[in-house]
Amino acid sequence: MTKKVCVVGSTTFPIDAAVGAEIVDLLRDFGEDVVFLTRGSKGFDRFIMQVAPLIERRCFSFPSEGGADNFLRDIELVRDADEVIAFFDPATLHDMNTGTGHVVECALSAKKPVRAFTSVNGSLVYVGENP
Numbered sequence: 001m002t003k004k005v006c007v008v009g010s011t012t013f014p015i016d017a018a019v020g021a022e023i024v025d026l027l028r029d030f031g032e033d034v035v036f037l038t039r040g041s042k043g044f045d046r047f048i049m050q051v052a053p054l055i056e057r058r059c060f061s062f063p064s065e066g067g068a069d070n071f072l073r074d075i076e077l078v079r080d081a082d083e084v085i086a087f088f089d090p091a092t093l094h095d096m097n098t099g100t101g102h103v104v105e106c107a108l109s110a111k112k113p114v115r116a117f118t119s120v121n122g123s124l125v126y127v128g129e130n131p
Contacts, residue, residue, distance in 0.1 A: 005030060006037045006077055008103045009044025009087030014119050020047070022124040023087070028055050037062065037081050039073065039099070044087055070099060078106040083113040088127070090118050 007027070015023070027036065027048075036052050038045040040061025052059035064073035078084060084107040086100050096105060107114045108130060116127040 001033070003030065003034045003083075004037055004081045005034055006081035006084040006103065006107070007045075007048050007087075008039055008077075008084070008100050009048075010089035010092055010098060010100050011041055011043035011045075012089045012091070013044040013087050014089070015044065015047055016122055018122050019119050019124050020051075023047075024051055024055060026085075026124075027051065027057065030057070032056065034058075035060065037077055039063070039070075039077065039103075041099070071102065074099070074103045074106050078103060078110055078112060081107075081112060083107075084115075086114065086116045088116060088118045090120060093118050093127070 036059040040063040062077045064070045115129040
């Protein structure tokens with residue numbers, strides 16, 4: 001059975017070569033039967049859309065028209081996912097009023113598993129999860 005994993009991140013999430021490689025390793029660990037779902041936004045989400053085919057994984061984006069449509073898109077994205085992985089810009093890690101924060105909030109409300117990461121000094125850092 002195909003597992004659907006929502007992968008989202010702040011548009012300003014700092015991705016350098018080292019952090020990018022760590023993210024690729026994390027995604028590769030899911031195995032070949034995974035489908036990644038993302039918002040398709042600039043920055044982090046576009047990175048996921050470009051990386052997925054390179055590691056032979058499928059990825060579907062849920063673009064929106066902006067404004068209130070973003071809010072509804074996030075709800076639909078989480079509804080379709082089996083779990084959520086969120087990557088927060090260190091500067092907005094504690095700000096749940098971001099788009100990434102909203103996706104996490106939707107996942108928690110839907111009782112879906114969530115893992116969160118940030119970046120510190122050029123390394124990917126695990127923030128926490130709810131099982």
